[in-house]
Amino acid sequence: xxxxxxxxxPEPHSLNGSLKDLAVTTLEAAGHEVQVSxxxxxxxxxxxxxxxxxxxxxxxxxxxxxxxxxYDAGALTPDVMAEQEKLLWADTVIFQFPLWWYTMPAxxxxxxxxxxxxxxAYGVGVHDETRYGERFGEGTLQGRRAMxxxxxxxxxxxxxxxxxxxxxxxxxxxxxxxILYYPGLEVLPPxxxxxxxxxxxxxxxxxxxAWTERLLSLETTDPIPFRPQNFGDYEIPSLxxxxxxxxxxxxxxxxxxxx
Amino acid sequence: xxxxxxxxxPEPHSLNGSLKDLAVTTLEAAGHEVQVSxxxxxxxxxxxxxxxxxxxxxxxxxxxxxxxxxYDAGALTPDVMAEQEKLLWADTVIFQFPLWWYTMPAxxxxxxxxxxxxxxAYGVGVHDETRYGERFGEGTLQGRRAMxxxxxxxxxxxxxxxxxxxxxxxxxxxxxxxILYYPGLEVLPPxxxxxxxxxxxxxxxxxxxAWTERLLSLETTDPIPFRPQNFGDYEIPSLxxxxxxxxxxxxxxxxxxxx
Numbered sequence: 001x002x003x004x005x006x007x008x009x010p011e012p013h014s015l016n017g018s019l020k021d022l023a024v025t026t027l028e029a030a031g032h033e034v035q036v037s038x039x040x041x042x043x044x045x046x047x048x049x050x051x052x053x054x055x056x057x058x059x060x061x062x063x064x065x066x067x068x069x070x071y072d073a074g075a076l077t078p079d080v081m082a083e084q085e086k087l088l089w090a091d092t093v094i095f096q097f098p099l100w101w102y103t104m105p106a107x108x109x110x111x112x113x114x115x116x117x118x119x120x121a122y123g124v125g126v127h128d129e130t131r132y133g134e135r136f137g138e139g140t141l142q143g144r145r146a147m148x149x150x151x152x153x154x155x156x157x158x159x160x161x162x163x164x165x166x167x168x169x170x171x172x173x174x175x176x177x178x179i180l181y182y183p184g185l186e187v188l189p190p191x192x193x194x195x196x197x198x199x200x201x202x203x204x205x206x207x208x209x210a211w212t213e214r215l216l217s218l219e220t221t222d223p224i225p226f227r228p229q230n231f232g233d234y235e236i237p238s239l240x241x242x243x244x245x246x247x248x249x250x251x252x253x254x255x256x257x258x259x
Numbered sequence: 260x261x262x263x264x265x266x267x268x269p270e271p272h273s274l275n276g277s278l279k280d281l282a283v284t285t286l287e288a289a290g291h292e293v294q295v296s297x298x299x300x301x302x303x304x305x306x307x308x309x310x311x312x313x314x315x316x317x318x319x320x321x322x323x324x325x326x327x328x329x330y331d332a333g334a335l336t337p338d339v340m341a342e343q344e345k346l347l348w349a350d351t352v353i354f355q356f357p358l359w360w361y362t363m364p365a366x367x368x369x370x371x372x373x374x375x376x377x378x379x380a381y382g383v384g385v386h387d388e389t390r391y392g393e394r395f396g397e398g399t400l401q402g403r404r405a406m407x408x409x410x411x412x413x414x415x416x417x418x419x420x421x422x423x424x425x426x427x428x429x430x431x432x433x434x435x436x437x438i439l440y441y442p443g444l445e446v447l448p449p450x451x452x453x454x455x456x457x458x459x460x461x462x463x464x465x466x467x468x469a470w471t472e473r474l475l476s477l478e479t480t481d482p483i484p485f486r487p488q489n490f491g492d493y494e495i496p497s498l499x500x501x502x503x504x505x506x507x508x509x510x511x512x513x514x515x516x517x518x
Contacts, residue, residue: 010308013319046305046365049269060272063357064412064456098322102437103362106305106369113365136423153323157497164395164488164498166512171433173425178361197323229423238416239423252510253425 001032001219004090008039008097008108015151015196015204020096022208023149026215035086039107045079046110052077068118076117083115092218093146093185098196099153102171112179121183130230132237135182137228142184145223148172149191149211156194168192173253177226186223225258260291260478263349267298267356267367274410274455274463279355281467282408285474294345298366304338305369311336327377335376342374351477352405352444357455358412361430371438380442389489391496394441396487401443404482407431408450408470415453427451432512436485445482484517 005023009016020036027034037044050057053076056069070076076084087093097104104112116122121141125134134142150172152159159168168190176187191214193199193207214221227233233245246255264282268275279295286293296303309316312335315328329335335343346352356363363371375381380400384393393401409431411418418427427449435446450473452458452466473480486492492504505514 010306010322011320040306040308046369047269047299048359048364048366049299061270063269100307101368101371101375101441102433103368105307106365106372107307109360109362109368110305110365112360116360155497157499160499161511162499162514164493164500164515165437166432166515170429170511171437174361174430174433178424178430182360234423238414240416240419240421241423251512252420252429255421256423256425 001027001092002090003027003032003034003092003094003218004086005034005036005094005096006039006108006111007036008095008105008111010040012041015193015199016096016098018204018208019149019151019193019211022211023094023096023215026212030216035089037083037086037111039111042079044107044111045114046107048110048113052080052114064118064123068123071117071119080114080117083111084117084120087115087141087144091144093144094149095146096149098151099171102165104175116179116183124183127237130236132229132239134184135229136177137181137184137226138230139182139184144185145188145218146180146185147188147190147214147218148175149214151193151196153197154194159192159194167251170251170253176224177253177256181226187226188218188221188223227256227258260286260351261349262286262291262293262351262353262477263345264293264295264353264355265298265367265370266295267354267364267370269299271300274452274458275355275357277463277467278408278410278452278470281470282353282355282474285471289475294348296342296345296370298370301338303366303370304373305366307369307372311339311373323377323382327382330376330378339373339376342370343376343379346374346400346403350403352403353408354405355408357410358430361424363434375438375442383442386496389495391488391498393443394488395436396440396443396485397489398441398443403444404447404477405439405444406447406449406473406477407434408473410452410455412456413453418451418453426510429510429512435483436512436515440485446485447477447480447482486515486517 007020024034050061053066053070056073056075057066097108124139127133157163158165161167180187241255247259266279283293309320312325312329315332315334316325356367383398386392416422417424420426439446500514506518
């Protein structure tokens with residue numbers, strides 16, 4: 001197994017830093033290869049701008065068109081190209097980050113915004129009567145798996161089905177489905193630690209054990225069964241789920257998960 | 260009316276730039292005061308780091324504790340303090356941005372991560388048997404309103420109730436509820452333009468008209484009726500919605516909206 005860990009926390013001696021370190025040592029001890037992108041240590045540039053596209057940047061700047069032209073010309077910046085190569089090298093991608101305001105920190109969103117360029121992560125494949133490009137289950141990263149490992153300050157009940165924050169699976173859906181499944185990654189259920197603002201040493205010991213078990217079962221864990229786009233479940237090109245496919249009484253995002 | 264516009268797009272001559280400009284001219288012509296935070300023009304720093312908290316940064320860095328200590332000591336960086344002052348000055352806050360990967364661009368997420376400091380936007384109010392701090396309808400920004408104005412490249416059907424991306428209201432829930440309603444802002448229904456990768460001049464004319472109408476009715480538009488946290492709808496401290504309050508057959512996030 002070849003694992004790429006994308007890690008976003010400013011403090012090496014943090015819970016997130018410890019979970020990242022534990023992932024490296026656990027996977028390497030099991031004989032796997034690991035690469036880590038420590039976004040803070042790399043001083044990762046979070047902001048999309050014309051300079052990302054070199055001479056391929058249009059003026060006025062059209063982000064999508066410029067991104068695709070720069071990708072096609074091999075003219076994206078070296079930091080972005082290196083991350084794309086790591087994604088193509090890996091069979092498994094782990095994202096380790098704290099939930100800040102119910103989603104990823106800005107530095108990691110900036111990794112997505114810049115690395116997931118047009119013609120690499122979107123704008124791939126043909127559009128015709130039966131296909132709407134290669135995305136949602138197909139695409140450049142098809143055949144690889146991804147998993148989020150996140151920490152949340154609040155208690156688990158706040159993220160439960162009736163919890164005030166909304167269910168964790170729904171909060172993560174825009175990342176799982178919209179960012180990871182979109183370019184073809186299969187998405188494993190997330191590893192989530194709650195109440196991390198007040199974690200005791202004993203609680204960390206339990207968390208480390210649970211995390212180790214998840215890491216050692218990455219290859220045998222079933223992904224979330226999101227519906228692929230081009231295999232009959234959706235009308236083309238409206239991309240609305242065909243009638244009567246959904247299970248009754250489930251949330252709106254659950255429409256896009258098979259039974 | 261005093262409106263603070265937070266605007267995040269790298270190209271002034273973009274659709275987002277035009278919508279921001281139209282907001283400024285429309286509101287000023289109607290006699291309102293407007294301040295704009297043009298995050299790209301300001302070269303806004305997107306990434307939370309120890310330097311944000313000056314001498315109040317703990318070592319190792321604990322982000323929450325350092326953020327609160329720096330806020331209490333008036334020691335946050337001038338860029339962050341200026342944004343907090345604009346939020347306190349305004350009665351209405353508009354966010355203008357393109358949906359990138361189904362959420363805000365990194366530069367805007369970095370505005371949230373840095374400006375919404377502990378003791379300003381969270382960690383406010385007491386915890387006791389009837390209150391779990393001041394948040395979700397209460398807090399520092401209570402009495403103000405916010406609205407998202409967003410552009411989406413894809414067509415509207417993809418963001419409909421059965422659309423493959425998920426319903427737009429659910430995709431925006433983590434921002435509406437988790438970022439804006441959390442520190443007390445009332446949230447107006449969003450202004451969303453679809454299919455913006457292929458917008459014609461005629462379509463822009465229609466969009467500008469619709470946007471103008473929304474801008475001139477900001478004061479009379481009803482906010483999304485999210486449930487306030489501390490007024491009987493939730494168990495304390497589990498913050499789970501009490502039984503039988505929800506409408507049947509609605510999505511998981513809709514539990515947190517009153518009829």
